[in-house]
Amino acid sequence: MSIAARDVASASLLDVAAVRRDFPVLDQEINGHPLAYLDNAASYQRPTQVIDAIAHYYRHDHANVHRGVHTLSHRATEAYEGARDKVQRFINAQSRREIIFTRGTTESINLIAAALGSQLSAGDEVVITHLEHHSNIVPWQLLCESRGILLKVVPINSQGEIELDRYFDLLGPRTRLVSVAQVSNALGTVLPLQTIIAAARERDILVLVDGAQGIAHQPVDVQTLDCDFYAFSGHKMCGPTGIGVLYARESILQTLPPWQGGGDMIRTVSFSGSTWNDLPYRFEAGTPNIAGAIGLGAAIDYLENIGIQQIAEHERRLLEYGEAALADVPGLRIIGTAMEKVSVISFDIEGIHPHDLGTVLDHQGVAIRAGHHCAMPVMEFFGVAGTARASFAFYNTTGEIDQLRSAIDQAIVMFR
Amino acid sequence: MTMPMAGPSLRDLYRQTVLDHSRSPRNFRRLEHPDCLATGHNALCGDKVSVYLGLAGDRLEDVSYEASGCAICMASASLMSERVTGLSRPEASRAIDSFVARFDPGSMHDDDPADPLSALATVREYPSRIRCATLPWETLRAAISGEHGTVSTE
Numbered sequence: 001m002s003i004a005a006r007d008v009a010s011a012s013l014l015d016v017a018a019v020r021r022d023f024p025v026l027d028q029e030i031n032g033h034p035l036a037y038l039d040n041a042a043s044y045q046r047p048t049q050v051i052d053a054i055a056h057y058y059r060h061d062h063a064n065v066h067r068g069v070h071t072l073s074h075r076a077t078e079a080y081e082g083a084r085d086k087v088q089r090f091i092n093a094q095s096r097r098e099i100i101f102t103r104g105t106t107e108s109i110n111l112i113a114a115a116l117g118s119q120l121s122a123g124d125e126v127v128i129t130h131l132e133h134h135s136n137i138v139p140w141q142l143l144c145e146s147r148g149i150l151l152k153v154v155p156i157n158s159q160g161e162i163e164l165d166r167y168f169d170l171l172g173p174r175t176r177l178v179s180v181a182q183v184s185n186a187l188g189t190v191l192p193l194q195t196i197i198a199a200a201r202e203r204d205i206l207v208l209v210d211g212a213q214g215i216a217h218q219p220v221d222v223q224t225l226d227c228d229f230y231a232f233s234g235h236k237m238c239g240p241t242g243i244g245v246l247y248a249r250e251s252i253l254q255t256l257p258p259w260q261g262g263g264d265m266i267r268t269v270s271f272s273g274s275t276w277n278d279l280p281y282r283f284e285a286g287t288p289n290i291a292g293a294i295g296l297g298a299a300i301d302y303l304e305n306i307g308i309q310q311i312a313e314h315e316r317r318l319l320e321y322g323e324a325a326l327a328d329v330p331g332l333r334i335i336g337t338a339m340e341k342v343s344v345i346s347f348d349i350e351g352i353h354p355h356d357l358g359t360v361l362d363h364q365g366v367a368i369r370a371g372h373h374c375a376m377p378v379m380e381f382f383g384v385a386g387t388a389r390a391s392f393a394f395y396n397t398t399g400e401i402d403q404l405r406s407a408i409d410q411a412i413v414m415f416r
Numbered sequence: 417m418t419m420p421m422a423g424p425s426l427r428d429l430y431r432q433t434v435l436d437h438s439r440s441p442r443n444f445r446r447l448e449h450p451d452c453l454a455t456g457h458n459a460l461c462g463d464k465v466s467v468y469l470g471l472a473g474d475r476l477e478d479v480s481y482e483a484s485g486c487a488i489c490m491a492s493a494s495l496m497s498e499r500v501t502g503l504s505r506p507e508a509s510r511a512i513d514s515f516v517a518r519f520d521p522g523s524m525h526d527d528d529p530a531d532p533l534s535a536l537a538t539v540r541e542y543p544s545r546i547r548c549a550t551l552p553w554e555t556l557r558a559a560i561s562g563e564h565g566t567v568s569t570e
């Protein structure tokens with residue numbers, strides 16, 4: 001973050017106690033201890049505002065969208081399309097036609113892999129990085145099998161940062177797409193998107209950004225980023241599960257064939273052939289996740305109301321505090337020490353398997369993730385089967401990090 | 417506030433026997449020329465176990481393994497090797513069935529305190545960890561049946 005942004009943010013600190021009152025789930029005991037929910041990279045919790053928006057919709061407004069002439073259908077359509085407008089504003093897309101609702105990041109990436117993939121031929125290349133989540137690896141591997149494309153992987157260094165020089169080398173005449181995470185879920189590394197995207201655009205290569213771990217931590221402006229596709233999930237930004245977004249540049253989207261067929265994505269259907277609906281509906285076959293979209297819209301309102309800059313500043317403090325709190329734990333190694341990181345600390349402790357640690361911490365009320373984090377190549381690179389991962393959200397406190405530290409100390413007493 | 421649930425204590429899950437076997441696993445080695453071998457994975461947590469058998473007729477004369485995994489998995493493999501060494505194949509199969517059945521939902525298995533395997537009894541209370549305990553045994557089952565393959569507890 002720039003110094004100027006830091007000054008602005010520290011001028012109005014986040015009122016964490018007030019924020020926490022919005023999250024009923026945080027107010028409970030687990031195994032006799034206050035819950036310290038530090039597994040936010042896996043999924044965020046939801047504020048009352050989001051829960052209420054969904055409940056309100058089901059209590060008062062539910063009907064199918066884009067179909068009926070009756071009042072409820074109008075209301076449901078308005079709420080659903082209103083959520084699309086919020087997403088458009090939130091990521092500063094040029095047009096609402098560029099916002100496609102999906103099931104989540106995974107489905108967004110698979111949509112592009114299918115639609116764009118149908119236009120690729122044997123020998124075409126897709127570039128990803130060694131940091132990717134499985135959902136940004138496997139769809140391309142499937143294309144390798146079905147269409148004979150080649151997958152090129154940008155290597156990483158021992159801090160968990162990508163090797164930019166090698167990236168530039170991998171861009172060649174057959175490179176059709178660069179598909180990269182904004183932030184690594186396993187390590188917290190922030191990727192140098194501007195450099196990555198600029199180099200690709202210079203060579204007329206399309207860029208997909210997996211924003212699953214980026215969207216809740218920093219303001220996202222797809223026009224400034226200048227990417228062609230941006231994918232994210234509602235549940236990683238205080239929204240519901242089962243809803244996500246694919247942003248796609250309209251000029252590119254116009255050239256892609258439909259993905260799934262069904263209702264809503266067509267204009268006319270006859271047995272001699274069908275015609276396709278306009279954007280974005282062409283890519284939304286079937287009755288969509290209406291409540292999910294409405295909940296996502298409420299989550300956007302909520303985050304904007306708090307202020308993404310303030311969120312980023314609070315999380316930066318938590319990361320700093322967390323790294324300091326763990327620094328002198330005997331045998332603890334932080335895995336992923338990139339210069340640019342979000343509030344994720346992946347680590348292992350000599351002599352304690354991450355799964356055992358996860359169980360012991362749970363007994364102290366501390367929820368962390370233990371395992372490979374759907375990023376097995378990253379684990380392989382660091383020579384571990386898995387790591388323990390604490391990931392902080394804006395509603396976490398330094399007190400919870402103290403609770404993490406003391407639970408780790410207890411685990412060490414137990415296992416050594 | 418929801419009421420805290422009275423769960424099993426950590427010391428029940430990680431009993432001294434479990435900690436001891438996980439720190440110093442018995443029979444932890446690779447057999448160069450096994451009569452049977454199998455490898456098992458727990459994809460969820462990355463646990464991996466390879467079981468090697470040296471047979472004398474129908475008896476498991478030599479049972480060894482290599483494993484990387486959590487304390488529950490390591491202790492289970494170690495205790496297993498001690499339990500089944502010297503058994504005939506059918507006896508070992510019964511031992512596997514009986515061990516795995518301990519973790520069936522609603523299992524009424526009474527945990528004989530004199531049985532070292534009872535040290536793993538509390539794993540039953542931790543559904544996400546049951547596979548850690550059963551992986552070595554399922555791998556042994558594959559080795560006994562002579563399938564040279566990979567088993568997975570997922």
Ligand SMILES: Cc1ncc(COP(=O)(O)O)c(C=O)c1O
Pocket residue numbers: 041042103104105106107133135136181183184185210212213233374
């Ligand atoms: C970087 C990254 N990409 C993609 C995904 C997949 O998201 P979802 O499971 O919501 O589709 C995740 C979720 O963990 C992630 O962290």
